[in-house]
Amino acid sequence: MTRREFFARVGGGVVVILVPDELSAQESGRGMNQRMPEQVSAWLHIAEDGSVTVYTGKVEMGQNARSSLTQAAAEELHAPVASIRLIMGDTALTPFDMGTSGSGTTPNMWPQIRKAAAAAREMLIDLASQKWAVDRATITVADGKVRAGNRSAGFGDLTHGEKLARAIPVGLALTPADQWKVAGKPIEKVNGRAIVTGAHAYAYDIQRPGMLYAKVLYPPSFGARLAALDSAAAEAIPGVKVVRQKISGQREAGADLVAALAPDPASAEKALAALHAEWAPAAGQPSSKDVFAYLKRTAQSAASPHLDLAPYTIAYIAHVPLEPRGAVAEWSADGKLMVWTGSQRPFGVRSELAAEFGIPEESVHVIVPDTGSGYGGKHQGDAAVEAAVLAKAAGKPVKRNWTRTEELTWAYFRPGGLVEAGGKVNPDGTLAAWEFHNYNSGPSALQTPYRVAEKYEQYHRTQSPLRQGSYRALAATANHFVRESVMDDLAHGASIDPLEFRFKNLDNQRLRDVLTAAAERFGWKNRKRAPGRGFGLAAGTEKGSYIATCAEIAVDGGAVKVVRVVEAFECGAIVNPEHLANQVEGAVAMGIGGALFEHVDFADGKILSNRLGRYRVPRFADMPVIESVLLDRKDLPSAGAGETPIVGVAPAIANAIFDATGQRIRSLPLVPNGLPALSAARAPA
Amino acid sequence: MARITELEVNGTRRHLDADSDRTLLSVLRDDLSLTGVKYGCGEGQCAACTVLVDGAPAKSCLTKVGTVAGKRIVTIEGLAPAETLHPVQEAFLEADAMQCGWCTPGMILGAVALLASSPNPTDAEIATGLNGHICRCGTYPRIVRAIRLAAKRAAKKGVHA
Known part of the structure; x- marks a missing residue:
């Protein structure tokens, strides 16, 4: 929806505040992660009954953006949280948005909504000043009321049936963090009640009248092409329709979309099983056992090392969003398409759909209900395109929910990577030289935050044997794992305590501050060495936030158990401490999976880890004691927190394993099958 | 094939017509629109589909609907009376x-x-x-x-x- 359409659509008797896009394209560069400036519009509407509606193209998928953005509006409007409603991720109702990713909601959208709300508040003061003929300075706004002397009005009482619009004035002052009353405080998760009662309808849960259920025939391996199809037995099942269509856009499973549709899921499932397909397999499909050699071999740039480098490997892993991809598509008689889907990019999915059918984007309406997580994994519209193609062929609404096996096979993965890295230390313990080559993981957080005069750092593009894409923190996890492992090696080589070694080579005060905070809470200096116990730490920065992680592990035979993790995090002024702590702790919990055991297993073009029984994710029993230490820098703008807290987990654990056993494990996951043949736990130093 | 025509769900007798070998998960979600019951894996690995059957937790993705006829099924929607929380x-x-x-x-x-x-x-x-x-x-x-x-x-x- 455009601003003009929005203005035309909302009824009279309202205040409308429009955020001009031009003013918002101010995203600062982020080193290697720099992207195109994001358009970050937000609209705000106050109805005659005083209710406030905020419109944003961002989506909620567990990161609590719905709560934090509601707080942003409440803070500047001086209105109760409960009086504000957010419309999110709906391409027909909200302004355009590039997508909810890159920890971008807090630094980009959060200030926009504050500005919109502050401008609305100032406008209400103007209106009251005119209506009551009083000086602006005598007017206050609090608890959703405008007051002057003994006069008082609700927000909706001041507009007199007019439709008033205002752009955000340049130089509008926002409330400083140290004066926040609603922001910066914990609030109950907005929409939390709908979640605990099961009332919230996710995309996977949407039902439409006359809807058909779709079960899709997928190839038995990557690259296989459909040679022959006998659908007679499937079509003999009452109510079943077998659809065979070509997909014009890129599709991992190939252009042939074959599906069984039925009014009930059981018939569709039976029909899918009754389809007889012959496949022509593709030769030369990849296997996980030779993936890292493949990455090196297909590199588009070469490294000519200056130092001795150690090779590290990082496995492909899966996002495993607990709500799998899913979509419901419905065509109207006049050729318009409506799709409900769980996605981080509602407008991106709209573009995919418009391109698939060669129709204008305005003819496509994508709705993203609050989603059962994404972790970077829900950028593409695979399920939405399938549902829409099938709905068009069937002439009825179609529900296309992916199964867990489809999710673990045909979604994209976190890139695997090969990193070769090394460093040299001067006799005084300062870094003399540093070299770092990453093949395929990506460039995020590639550059060392440590002070070193001579450094060579390069990201090498390669071909990927598997479909790959963004994953929480992108390559910052791989790059921090390797950098902080090498730093640990260098510290031990120089016989310097790992914490002291980092301080010796670190100028960045924010990073030093989180290291200090984590080490203090953890008790790093007084850690008690014991056989079978290990302690490790790691630190880093990414996307404008700072992280330090300390881990304690216990080794029992070949088993590694993470006992305790302390993580200090600083992302500027804290927007909501409870939800921030939840993000930090959750990232630690999730990071333990990638650190210890998660990996995609594949051979000859087949994903072998294609069920939850074959792809292990962290459970209650894997949890250590997790403590977060949040540094609140009210003097700094708020940065996002959905990603960076995951990057320190793997290296802190790897360094703790080294501390306990003397083994330097240079691969993620570290111990998918327990510790490799172990002589004996190293005696404490 | 045997059919199930009645289930006791959230204290109410619900009428339906389902093959007895269908999963309780699908019947609750697709036939009775109780979508608070979640699919996560279909193989009993994640327990997102947990419901209570005669008070005991059951993974509805592995439970055939034919085995719960006459039993008391509670989903998240029926855990507490309307407008209240457990x-x-x-x-x-x-x-x-x-x-x-x-x-x-x-x-x-x-x-x-x-x-x-x-x-x-x-x-x-x-x-x-x-x-x-x-x-x-x-x-x-x-x-x-x-x-x-x-x-x-x-x-x-x-x-x-």
């Missing part, structure tokens, strides 16, 4: 024991069953009792806290959570 639901909200919420209905029902058999569980007992449940967002420690909170309140009131 103490465990309240505790989950208070402890912020969720992020995306997909695992939450199954987790809450699993917790209710755990507290029914073990009213004052230790952290280790909670972890063991609910280890079949996956929270991919990693809110496990908060879930443990929520369950302890619910247990503590129930003990104070002298009732089961």
